[in-house]
Amino acid sequence: MDNDVMMYRTMCLIRRYEDCMAEIYTEGKTPLFSIAAGTVPGEMHLAAGQEPVAVGVIRHLRSDDAVTAPHRPHHFAIAKGVDLGRMTAEIFGRRTGLSQGKGGHMHLFDPQTHFSCSGIVGAGFPPAVGAALAFMKQGRDNVAVAFAGEGAANQGTFHESLNLAALWKAPVVFVIEDNHYAISVPKAQSTAISHNSERAQAYSIPGVYVSGNDVLAISEAAQEAVTRARQGHGPTLLEVETTRLYGHFQGDAEAYLNAGEKESWRQWDPIRRFRAELMDRQMLSEEQDERIQAAVNQQVDDAVRFARESHEPEADEALRDVFAEA
Amino acid sequence: MATMPMRKLTMARAISEAIGQEMARDSNVLVWGEDVGIYGGIFGATQGLFERFGPERVVDTPISESAFIGAAIGASQEGLRPVVELMFVDFFGVAMDQIYNHLAKNHYMSGGSVRHPVVLMTAIGGGYSDAAQHSQSLYGLFAHVPGLKVVVPSNAYDAKGLMTAAIRDDNPVMYFFHKGLLGLGWMPSDDLAEVHVPEDPYTIPLGQAQVVLEGKDVSVITIGAMVPKAVRAARTLAQEGVSVEVVDLRTLVPLDRDRVIHSVKKTHGALIVDEDYRSFGMTGEIAAVVAEEALDYLDRPIRRLAVPDVPIPYSPVLEQAVIPSVEKITETLRQMTQ
Numbered sequence: 001m002d003n004d005v006m007m008y009r010t011m012c013l014i015r016r017y018e019d020c021m022a023e024i025y026t027e028g029k030t031p032l033f034s035i036a037a038g039t040v041p042g043e044m045h046l047a048a049g050q051e052p053v054a055v056g057v058i059r060h061l062r063s064d065d066a067v068t069a070p071h072r073p074h075h076f077a078i079a080k081g082v083d084l085g086r087m088t089a090e091i092f093g094r095r096t097g098l099s100q101g102k103g104g105h106m107h108l109f110d111p112q113t114h115f116s117c118s119g120i121v122g123a124g125f126p127p128a129v130g131a132a133l134a135f136m137k138q139g140r141d142n143v144a145v146a147f148a149g150e151g152a153a154n155q156g157t158f159h160e161s162l163n164l165a166a167l168w169k170a171p172v173v174f175v176i177e178d179n180h181y182a183i184s185v186p187k188a189q190s191t192a193i194s195h196n197s198e199r200a201q202a203y204s205i206p207g208v209y210v211s212g213n214d215v216l217a218i219s220e221a222a223q224e225a226v227t228r229a230r231q232g233h234g235p236t237l238l239e240v241e242t243t244r245l246y247g248h249f250q251g252d253a254e255a256y257l258n259a260g261e262k263e264s265w266r267q268w269d270p271i272r273r274f275r276a277e278l279m280d281r282q283m284l285s286e287e288q289d290e291r292i293q294a295a296v297n298q299q300v301d302d303a304v305r306f307a308r309e310s311h312e313p314e315a316d317e318a319l320r321d322v323f324a325e326a
Numbered sequence: 327m328a329t330m331p332m333r334k335l336t337m338a339r340a341i342s343e344a345i346g347q348e349m350a351r352d353s354n355v356l357v358w359g360e361d362v363g364i365y366g367g368i369f370g371a372t373q374g375l376f377e378r379f380g381p382e383r384v385v386d387t388p389i390s391e392s393a394f395i396g397a398a399i400g401a402s403q404e405g406l407r408p409v410v411e412l413m414f415v416d417f418f419g420v421a422m423d424q425i426y427n428h429l430a431k432n433h434y435m436s437g438g439s440v441r442h443p444v445v446l447m448t449a450i451g452g453g454y455s456d457a458a459q460h461s462q463s464l465y466g467l468f469a470h471v472p473g474l475k476v477v478v479p480s481n482a483y484d485a486k487g488l489m490t491a492a493i494r495d496d497n498p499v500m501y502f503f504h505k506g507l508l509g510l511g512w513m514p515s516d517d518l519a520e521v522h523v524p525e526d527p528y529t530i531p532l533g534q535a536q537v538v539l540e541g542k543d544v545s546v547i548t549i550g551a552m553v554p555k556a557v558r559a560a561r562t563l564a565q566e567g568v569s570v571e572v573v574d575l576r577t578l579v580p581l582d583r584d585r586v587i588h589s590v591k592k593t594h595g596a597l598i599v600d601e602d603y604r605s606f607g608m609t610g611e612i613a614a615v616v617a618e619e620a621l622d623y624l625d626r627p628i629r630r631l632a633v634p635d636v637p638i639p640y641s642p643v644l645e646q647a648v649i650p651s652v653e654k655i656t657e658t659l660r661q662m663t664q
Contacts, residue, residue, distance in 0.1 A: 066404065099437030109436030116403070116440065120427050126396020127428070133397055134404035137356065137382070144400065156420075160393035167388065321438040322472050324496040 002283055005292075007059055007215055011051040011271050013296040014075045017084070018048040018246070020300050021074070021091070025250045033251060039308075040091055042104055047075040049213070049245035052270045053177045054079040056218030057145060057238070060226040066131035066144040068124030069117035071106045076117070076147055082110045084299060085306035094310035101313045102321065121182075122155030124148055125174065129161045132170035132229075143229045144172045150239075151182025153196045162237065166203040171229035173222070174237045179244040184256040197239035207237040213270045216277075243268070335523040336509025338370035340482035341447075344489035345372065345409055347527045349379055352407060355493060358385040358394060359411030368413050369449045369508055391421035395446065399428050402442040409445045409493060415464045415502060418448070429498045430473030445492045447501040450478075451551055451601055452649055454505070454513045458637035461645070463550070463600070466607035468500045469578040475499040475532055476578040480507065480553035481519045484576055487530030495532065504551040504601075518554035533580030537589065541571030543663050544595035547586055547612050549575040552599045552650060559655035568663045578608060586612060587620045594625040595662055599650050604632035629658055 028038030054075035069076040090097030091105045106119035128146035135142040165172045176196045200207025208221045225236035243265040247254045278284035349355045363386040366373035376384040387394040398408040432440045452461030469476045479485035492499040507519035546556040553574045560570035590596045598609040609630040631650040
């Protein structure tokens with residue numbers, strides 16, 4: 001399969017996964033919504049609409065390159081190749097999950113694909129710099145990528161990490177995924193500069209702004225940034241504009257959105273646009289697309305079935321893994 | 327390596343020797359933090375390491391504690407074993423998220439698949455008029471959060487063995503050295519901390535308390551700089567015919583409950599002494615352990631000495647009034663054994 005079609009396929013897989021999670025999330029939560037109830041209890045932050053960021057950047061990474069992701073992590077995890085069944089089982093709180101049900105959807109860890117995430121805004125920047133430092137010290141040509149929302153760019157960790165990475169010429173790429181809102185607060189009300197990419201100047205590193213939520217443009221910018229890091233030329237800050245098609249979390253009434261804002265995002269759906277583009281370029285046919293849709297549906301169904309059929313953990317699992325044994 | 331029969335080292339030297347030996351043994355052991363390079367650490371804990379291992383492995387960082395402590399998280403995930411210094415425990419506030427939400431929890435949240443072999447070391451304690459933001463102990467805060475091991479050595483021998491064990495441990499270890507035990511020359515230091523230290527590497531397992539003085543009439547359970555103070559108090563009491571047992575916990579996490587309970591069952595009395603704040607801390611925890619498991623063996627109430635829930639004051643007179651002293655320990659033991 002062509003690289004672009006592969007990217008399209010991964011974007012479709014992510015979208016299908018997030019739509020499916022949105023549906024499953026409501027199970028057991030009606031008629032009265034309770035965050036604690038249902039197949040998937042707790043908070044749920046979905047990334048539909050933000051697929052181009054994950055796919056466009058991670059296509060340039062190897063499985064032993066490190067990724068740190070934020071509280072909205074599914075698209076990054078899927079693009080990085082985290083096992084979909086074990087990830088889903090984790091989100092369902094089952095014993096076959098990545099962490100035997102001790103992490104949940106905001107705390108997905110997969111050493112095999114060097115993927116981790118955190119529920120704390122801006123917390124992934126320092127560990128990414130640390131992973132990059134390890135690569136340098138060990139003479140590996142790996143790269144670390146820290147993904148975070150535009151709200152995270154106002155955290156001290158962002159600025160401390162950019163300075164440190166620039167100082168050390170660390171092989172790290174910082175990606176600010178700008179979906180316009182930090183929960184409910186629009187960027188204009190939280191950020192004194194119109195483009196976070198300009199903050200790179202303060203640390204003498206390249207800052208690149210990619211508009212349009214366009215996977216090919218993101219991929220092109222990311223290729224340069226990743227190559228630069230891998231070749232030992234230091235960090236890059238990428239700012240990628242994107243759209244959040246669900247709310248901050250499931251159950252968010254989104255009263256803070258302007259009238260028609262969501263509709264315009266939906267009309268500008270990055271997957272639909274990319275599909276049209278691939279068809280225009282005759283790289284994708286209707287028939288091929290149907291096969292892709294069937295395949296990703298099957299993949300998600302399999303993962304969900306695996307999670308549903310998995311047992312819940314034994315209660316005393318809660319007492320394990322506080323400390324590593326020698 | 328030839329070991330002199332009675333080579334005495336200061337605690338600062340013992341710590342830097344342990345780190346140096348582990349760096350020589352394992353190329354993944356790196357040191358970073360503020361002023362750890364040419365300066366050798368403000369308290370000398372990294373003395374000589376820069377000269378020996380160079381800037382590639384002994385790295386001065388900017389004053390960006392979240393970034394350089396958080397970097398230890400990612401670096402350890404990718405195979406390094408960082409030893410990171412943050413000068414004073416009082417400075418940890420700005421980096422706590424990386425510590426208590428990530429370093430401490432990632433192993434658990436990952437179902438055991440992620441390991442963080444990281445040592446975070448820092449200076450604690452007062453006694454030299456550095457006031458409320460440079461004199462705290464605070465290890466109780468870190469011991470409260472699941473997932474961090476907590477080490478507080480009381481002398482040079484333990485300092486080396488515990489540091490070696492901490493570096494070889496696959497878990498995050500918070501290593502607290504008391505400024506008043508380091509033998510720095512430019513601030514008061516208890517000479518009981520400067521003891522024989524073998525040159526060859528050795529480990530002291532984390533979680534093993536040490537009976538520093540055997541006794542039969544009452545137990546003092548303590549840690550860090552309060553250990554030599556308790557020993558001095560016990561010596562005074564010995565002259566008065568009272569036999570005091572001094573238990574040095576050495577680590578708060580893991581906590582050697584058995585050693586505490588064993589001692590209290592023997593002496594039927596417990597005085598718990600700490601330089602950390604009194605409420606919700608080490609003294610309360612040890613008192614609870616004794617109450618849960620040896621209450622019937624007590625023939626008098628448990629007593630506690632700790633900083634009485636006030637910030638550490640500046641003026642020497644005020645500071646001495648709140649940090650448990652040899653005199654206060656002695657007097658309390660007298661009251662308990664009369």
